[in-house]
Amino acid sequence: MLEIQNLTKTFGTLTVLDGVSLAVEQGDVVAILGPSGSGKTTMLRCLNFLETADSGVLTFDGEAFDMRTISRRDIARLRKKTAFVFQNYNLFRNKTALENVTEGLIIGRHMPKVQAIDIAKKALTKVGLADRMDHYPVQLSGGQQQRVGIARAIATNPEIIYFDEPTSALDPELIGEVLAVMRQLAEEGMTMLVVTHELNFAKNVSSKVLFMEDGSILEEASSHDFFAAPREGRVREFLRSISTDHIY
Amino acid sequence: MGVVTDSFFKILIPGITMTIPLTAISFALAMVIAVTVALVQYARVPVLTPLARFYIWIIRGTPLLVQLFVVFYGLPNLGIRLEPFPAAVMVFSINEGAYCAETVRSALESVPVGQLEAGFCAGLSYLQTVRRIILPQALRTAFPPLSNSLIAMMKDTSLAANITVTEMFMATQRLAARNFEYLTLYLEVAFIYLMFSTVLTRLQSWGEKRLKAGLGE
Ligand SMILES: Nc1ncnc2c1ncn2[C@@H]1O[C@H](COP(=O)(O)OP(=O)(O)O)[C@@H](O)[C@H]1O
Ligand SMILES: [Mg+2]
Numbered sequence: 527m528l529e530i531q532n533l534t535k536t537f538g539t540l541t542v543l544d545g546v547s548l549a550v551e552q553g554d555v556v557a558i559l560g561p562s563g564s565g566k567t568t569m570l571r572c573l574n575f576l577e578t579a580d581s582g583v584l585t586f587d588g589e590a591f592d593m594r595t596i597s598r599r600d601i602a603r604l605r606k607k608t609a610f611v612f613q614n615y616n617l618f619r620n621k622t623a624l625e626n627v628t629e630g631l632i633i634g635r636h637m638p639k640v641q642a643i644d645i646a647k648k649a650l651t652k653v654g655l656a657d658r659m660d661h662y663p664v665q666l667s668g669g670q671q672q673r674v675g676i677a678r679a680i681a682t683n684p685e686i687i688y689f690d691e692p693t694s695a696l697d698p699e700l701i702g703e704v705l706a707v708m709r710q711l712a713e714e715g716m717t718m719l720v721v722t723h724e725l726n727f728a729k730n731v732s733s734k735v736l737f738m739e740d741g742s743i744l745e746e747a748s749s750h751d752f753f754a755a756p757r758e759g760r761v762r763e764f765l766r767s768i769s770t771d772h773i774y
Numbered sequence: 775m776g777v778v779t780d781s782f783f784k785i786l787i788p789g790i791t792m793t794i795p796l797t798a799i800s801f802a803l804a805m806v807i808a809v810t811v812a813l814v815q816y817a818r819v820p821v822l823t824p825l826a827r828f829y830i831w832i833i834r835g836t837p838l839l840v841q842l843f844v845v846f847y848g849l850p851n852l853g854i855r856l857e858p859f860p861a862a863v864m865v866f867s868i869n870e871g872a873y874c875a876e877t878v879r880s881a882l883e884s885v886p887v888g889q890l891e892a893g894f895c896a897g898l899s900y901l902q903t904v905r906r907i908i909l910p911q912a913l914r915t916a917f918p919p920l921s922n923s924l925i926a927m928m929k930d931t932s933l934a935a936n937i938t939v940t941e942m943f944m945a946t947q948r949l950a951a952r953n954f955e956y957l958t959l960y961l962e963v964a965f966i967y968l969m970f971s972t973v974l975t976r977l978q979s980w981g982e983k984r985l986k987a988g989l990g991e
Contacts, residue, residue, distance in 0.1 A: 574894075574895055576891050601950075602897075602899065605894060606897040607810065609895060610891075610892075610895035612888060612891075612892065614888060616886075616888040616891065617892070618892065619889065619911060619987075619989065620911050620914070622990075629898065629907075630898065633902050634896055634898045634899075634902070635897055660991060662990025664991055665990045678896060678905060682896070693934050735986045758870065
């Protein structure tokens with residue numbers, strides 16, 4: 527469904543992505559692990575063209591695009607088939623929860639208002655925010671804001687959702703409510719690419735794990751194999767370090 | 775006391791028929807200019823961006839009074855003759871537009887880039903995101919400084935007396951020339967300006983409250 531070949535990206539003299547390739551099949555939930563600064567965010571941003579890659583080929587539903595020279599029209603078209611959930615939510619601050627969800631439908635996709643509101647209400651109900659639809663982002667907790675972010679993502683019926691550390695900005699007691707929603711999406715067969723530090727999520731929800739370091743994918747395995755027997759010594763070290771500062 | 779009662783309405787009426795329309799029309803046009811010029815710079819439109827900077831540089835770098843004289847007394851040398859009121863509207867809106875463009879531009883740039891990116895990822899185009907997400911947030915940020923500019927401009931319309939616009943201050947000068955009650959009359963007109971700006975200040979606080987409520991704050 528989604529395939530990336532040889533994605534590279536530099537900022538000035540710093541090589542952040544050094545020939546990354548990956549493939550995601552429909553229904554896959556791919557967890558991307560890796561130390562901070564390894565290029566995970568940059569990779570997701572390149573996939574949605576928030577950053578322009580230096581080189582790389584993205585194949586989406588069998589259609590191949592040069593990631594450096596892709597046209598604006600193709601970018602707009604691809605973005606309408608995907609959704610992005612940000613680490614710091616990035617809800618539209620001048621819109622209510624409901625409007626945050628309808629915006630991409632009514633304005634981005636020219637959907638009739640009545641239909642958009644109906645879809646948005648269903649999406650917000652699904653993430654457990656039926657009673658917060660008219661609240662502005664400042665009136666919501668971090669966990670609620672992120673769930674609006676997820677509702678905004680699913681309402682457009684995307685083929686894949688990119689998550690960039692969706693729970694990293696949350697207080698520990700709010701992480702669970704967001705992960706629960708993500709788990710439900712995974713169970714329903716949503717294709718997801720999730721950058722996360724939540725090992726439990728990677729272990730129990732994702733089907734596949736990628737481990738990134740220094741702009742490359744160091745290890746790629748099924749979730750079961752990855753945790754049962756990580757091949758790379760560096761990965762074992764990382765897993766040890768991360769599980770000591772997180773309490774599960 | 776007689777002087778005050780005799781002259782009060784003679785000053786207030788040109789205030790209502792001239793100062794207020796001059797302020798309102800000029801400021802409305804200034805807002806159109808300001809938002810346009812600010813958006814051009816925010817979006818870094820080629821060619822227009824350097825033009826916008828040039829416009830702001832010229833207008834902010836020269837005195838308002840000189841600009842009034844150039845347009846009203848200077849342009850006739852090129853065969854362009856404007857009536858006092860339209861000349862004043864033109865100068866005030868162009869002048870105020872340059873200052874307010876800077877206010878709006880910095881407000882646009884203060885909106886986190888994540889808002890723009892969230893718009894793109896939701897399937898909105900650049901223009902849609904700017905119009906529906908970025909600009910409304912920027913205008914809220916810009917509202918208090920823009921209100922300040924409006925109040926300052928309302929007082930500056932007294933300069934239009936210099937190009938024969940019979941606004942409040944011109945009317946006062948004429949009265950004073952007849953009865954020599956300079957102190958009384960000039961304090962009186964000052965008081966009326968104060969009343970006007972007090973009303974504007976009230977409107978500003980009311981507007982700020984409304985805007986805050988509109989973000990759920
Ligand atoms: N816009 C940018 N300009 C310059 N350097 C950047 C930029 N964005 C990210 N980087 C650098 O790229 C590297 C990878 O960052 P990032 O993709 O955010 O890593 P991760 O998400 O894995 O923590 C870091 O060294 C970071 O400082
Ligand atoms: Mg990151």
